[in-house]
Amino acid sequence: MSTTTADIGTVPERPAAVRTGIFSVTRTWATTRRVLLQLHNDPRTIALLVVAPCVLITLFKYVFQNSPGVFDRVGLPMIGIFPMITMFLVTVVAMVRERTSGTLERLLTTPLGKLDLLLGYAGAFGVVSLVQAGVVSALALGPLGLHVRAGIAVVLVVALANALLGMALGLLLSAFAQSEFQAVQFLPAALLPQLLVCGLFAPRDRMPGWLHGISQVMPLSYGVDALSHATTGELTVTLAVDVLIVFGCVVAALALGAATLRRRTG
C-alpha cells in the first residue's frame, strides 16, 4: 500500500473553518443532488411515479364517460392529489431508511444542518413532483380533453404545494414508524381520511357539521379547494389563500419534522 497511502497525504488540508451554521447552500444542494441521484439509479420508481398517475387519470376519464361533467369537475383535483400521495410514500420510506440504516445518524455527526437536510429533500422531491404533475397535466389537458380555466402554471404551483405537503407529512410521520412496513401503513391511516373529507367525493359544505369542522382543519382540503377554483377559474383570491394555507401547513409539518431529527438518542 506504499503507493496508495502516499495519496492520502496529498488530500488537501481541511478548510480553515468549516462553517456549521443552520443553513448552507452548498450542503443543501449536495443533498438535493444526492436524493435525485438515488432516484436516477432507480428508474423503475421514476417510471411508476410518472406512469401510474397517467394510467389512473385515463381510467378515471373513461369510468365516468357516461356521466359528463364528472371528469371536468374532479379531474384537476385528482391531478393535484397524485403528487401528494406519491411524495408522501417516497418520503416516508426514504426517511425510514435514513433512520434505520444509520445514515441519518451519520449525517447528524457531519456539518450538515437539519434545515439543509429538509430543504435538500424538498428540492429534490419538488423537482420530481413538478415533472409528474407536468406530464399528467399535459395528458389530461391535451388528449383527455380536460377543461380548465386557469393556466397550466397555476395547476403546477398547486400540484407543487400538494407534493410538498405530502413530503412534509411523510417526513413527520416517518419518526413514528420503525420499519418500512409500518411506514406505508400511514397512507391509509393518515392520508386516506383526509382524502375522504377533502371535498373530492362529496362537497364539504353538505357534510355533517362535525365532519365539516374536521375537513376545515385538514390541509388537503385546501389543496383540493384550490384546484376546484382553478377548474372554474373563479375566485382567484380564494385560490391564492388556499395555496398559502397549504404552504403554511408544509412549513408547520417541516418544523415538527425537524424536531424529530434528534442528534442525541438513547
Place this chain on the structure above:
Amino acid sequence: MPEHDGAPAIEVAGLVVERGGRRVLHGLDFTVAAGTITGLLGPSGGGKTTLMRCLVGVQRVAAGTVRVLGMPAGSAPLRARVGYVTQSPSIYADLSVRDNARYFAALAGQPASVVDSTLAAVRLDDRAGALFRELSGGQRSRASLACALLSRPELLVLDEPTVGLDPVLRRDLWALFGELAAAGTTLLVSSHVLDEARRCERILLLREGVLVADDSPQAIAERAGTDDMDEAFLRIVDGVGAR
C-alpha cells in the same frame, strides 16, 4: 494539522449511560492523547459502541463529562473535525461509491478532488463506479471508512473497521491508520480481532460497561502473564490478573 499542545484528544470523566432503564456504562474515566491509536476491545455487549456514540455526541448521557478536542462532545464545531464510522456501513446503498463520497465531501466542505485520492487510499478506486449494494462486505466497510476520511478529521472513531477483511487488507488498513496517526490524527478503533490490539499504542478493555484494563498491549500481556493476546484478553475478562 492543528496544534493540541499535548492536550488530550479525548477526556472522559465519570461517564454513565443508561439505555432502556439499564446502566450500560458505569462511570468511565480515561483520556486519549492526540495523534495516537487506541484500541477499544472487549466482549460484545460490553458498551464499546455506546462509548463511541458518546464521543461523537449522538448518545444521551446520564452523568459525567465527555470532552473531545477540548470541547464538549457533540458541539457543532466538532462535526467538521471528528469522523465516525459505524459498525454496519451507513452509506447509501443505491448510490455509487463515488457519488456517496462526493456527497460526504460536499458536506465536509471539501472539493470533489479529494474523492479519488481517498478512494485510492482505501483501495476502492477500481470500484468507484459500482453501486454500494453491489460491493462485498469488506468493500462496503472500506467505502464507509473512505466517506469519513474525506473530511481529514482530527479524531477518527472507527467501530470494527476491519470486520470481514482478509489479512492483506487488514494489514494495509492498519498501515493507513499508522500513517494517519503519524500525521497527527487521533484514532480510536474498536475491534475483536485481538491480533490487531498489538498494533495499538494503548488498549482500553471494556467489559460490562467497566474499564477492566487501560494500558499498552505489552503491559496488558505482562499483567496477564502471557504473551498470547487472546489468552491475556480471556484472563483479564475472566478476572484473572485483574487489578
